[in-house]
Amino acid sequence: MSNASETPAGRRSADTRPGGRTADVRRRVLTATEDALIEHGFAGIELPVIARAADVGKTTIYRRWGSPQALVSDLLDDMAAQSVRATHTGDLDSDLQANADLIVRTLGHRRQGRLFAALVAAATHDAQTKRALAEFYRIRVDEWSTSVADAIDRGEIPATTDTTAVIRYLSAPLYYQFFTTAERLGDGDARRAVRATMAALGAGVFESS
Amino acid sequence: MSNASETPAGRRSADTRPGGRTADVRRRVLTATEDALIEHGFAGIELPVIARAADVGKTTIYRRWGSPQALVSDLLDDMAAQSVRATHTGDLDSDLQANADLIVRTLGHRRQGRLFAALVAAATHDAQTKRALAEFYRIRVDEWSTSVADAIDRGEIPATTDTTAVIRYLSAPLYYQFFTTAERLGDGDARRAVRATMAALGAGVFESS
Numbered sequence: 001m002s003n004a005s006e007t008p009a010g011r012r013s014a015d016t017r018p019g020g021r022t023a024d025v026r027r028r029v030l031t032a033t034e035d036a037l038i039e040h041g042f043a044g045i046e047l048p049v050i051a052r053a054a055d056v057g058k059t060t061i062y063r064r065w066g067s068p069q070a071l072v073s074d075l076l077d078d079m080a081a082q083s084v085r086a087t088h089t090g091d092l093d094s095d096l097q098a099n100a101d102l103i104v105r106t107l108g109h110r111r112q113g114r115l116f117a118a119l120v121a122a123a124t125h126d127a128q129t130k131r132a133l134a135e136f137y138r139i140r141v142d143e144w145s146t147s148v149a150d151a152i153d154r155g156e157i158p159a160t161t162d163t164t165a166v167i168r169y170l171s172a173p174l175y176y177q178f179f180t181t182a183e184r185l186g187d188g189d190a191r192r193a194v195r196a197t198m199a200a201l202g203a204g205v206f207e208s209s
Numbered sequence: 210m211s212n213a214s215e216t217p218a219g220r221r222s223a224d225t226r227p228g229g230r231t232a233d234v235r236r237r238v239l240t241a242t243e244d245a246l247i248e249h250g251f252a253g254i255e256l257p258v259i260a261r262a263a264d265v266g267k268t269t270i271y272r273r274w275g276s277p278q279a280l281v282s283d284l285l286d287d288m289a290a291q292s293v294r295a296t297h298t299g300d301l302d303s304d305l306q307a308n309a310d311l312i313v314r315t316l317g318h319r320r321q322g323r324l325f326a327a328l329v330a331a332a333t334h335d336a337q338t339k340r341a342l343a344e345f346y347r348i349r350v351d352e353w354s355t356s357v358a359d360a361i362d363r364g365e366i367p368a369t370t371d372t373t374a375v376i377r378y379l380s381a382p383l384y385y386q387f388f389t390t391a392e393r394l395g396d397g398d399a400r401r402a403v404r405a406t407m408a409a410l411g412a413g414v415f416e417s418s
Contacts, residue, residue, distance in 0.1 A: 120388050123388075125250050125330065171385060173381040175388070176384050195412065196412075202412070203405075
């Protein structure tokens with residue numbers, strides 16, 4: 001896998017990661033969970049089916065995970081741990097652009113887009129998944145907030161800037177378009193999201209009161 | 210029902226609407242569909258169950274709608290037809306504020322929030338529902354775009370402003386917070402969405418190229 005998305009890099013290539021057999025079982029189970037979500041949504045996650053697809057004993061799945069909710073929570077943990085690091089180019093506009101481009105690539109990627117849609121859908125029906133998804137986004141937003149913190153350190157924007165709010169505002173129009181329209185996300189959308197966020201920053205919208 | 214949300218006003222009160230028996234059947238069936246979506250999500254929409262809940266013959270349901278997708282599409286049509294009109298206060302900031310407040314009330318309302326979450330979730334798994342949802346949002350965004358068009362007519366903002374983009378950018382951070390965090394939407398979120406949108410407008414972000 002490449003850095004072309006917000007999510008798993010290398011889960012399938014056991015060679016490149018440490019951990020031995022336990023880690024290998026987890027990798028295969030999470031890949032099967034991801035595949036099931038993409039193909040059928042949350043309702044498609046049946047433990048015996050995941051066990052078969054992952055070539056793992058049913059007992060192992062029931063003992064280590066025990067429920068579809070636990071599988072999805074663990075998948076989200078793994079996605080957060082493996083997700084792409086924020087850029088630190090020394091220029092806030094460029095860092096935000098890199099983040100917006102990453103979101104457009106992720107949601108526009110056929111499998112990744114379906115995965116995110118399935119995760120958001122699953123979270124609407126289940127409290128444990130909702131918490132796990134919120135934690136995933138908290139980690140992602142915190143990671144990219146560091147490029148906003150850089151800009152504070154450079155004195156480009158006020159120290160009172162709510163860095164989390166900046167990253168959320170950048171992401172929001174791209175997600176909104178993805179979920180509520182039939183229009184494909186493109187580079188122009190990423191650019192507009194960056195411009196809108198920079199304008200709001202300049203107007204002091206994100207300064208904590 | 211009141212104007213407290215983006216969706217159905219009065220579907221349950223047969224007295225206040227014309228249409229007779231056919232309209233009454235539709236009203237009962239769509240209410241049952243809405244209830245099923247809120248309680249169980251898309252998977253909960255089984256035609257015999259809807260027939261029973263709506264006190265309508267199974268034959269009628271199968272003949273007039275025929276599938277869960279068709280029921281959800283018809284519900285979205287009805288929601289669009291009955292949704293709250295845009296305000297025209299003569300001041301763009303106030304009109305955008307009214308729109309943002311409406312979204313916060315709708316998504317923050319327990320049943321309405323679950324309904325929208327269930328609709329977005331359903332759309333991620335089904336192409337017909339995806340089209341119907343996109344059409345619902347197109348109608349909603351077009352309706353509220355008229356308050357942006359007012360501001361163009363008054364000469365407050367350039368005639369080249371993409372009115373649809375303005376309304377989408379206003380809605381986006383509220384939906385993003387609703388779907389990706391566990392934080393409840395509040396008045397401060399609506400206010401910030403308005404300020405961010407006005408700042409982006411002022412910076413020319415929504416001018417068509």
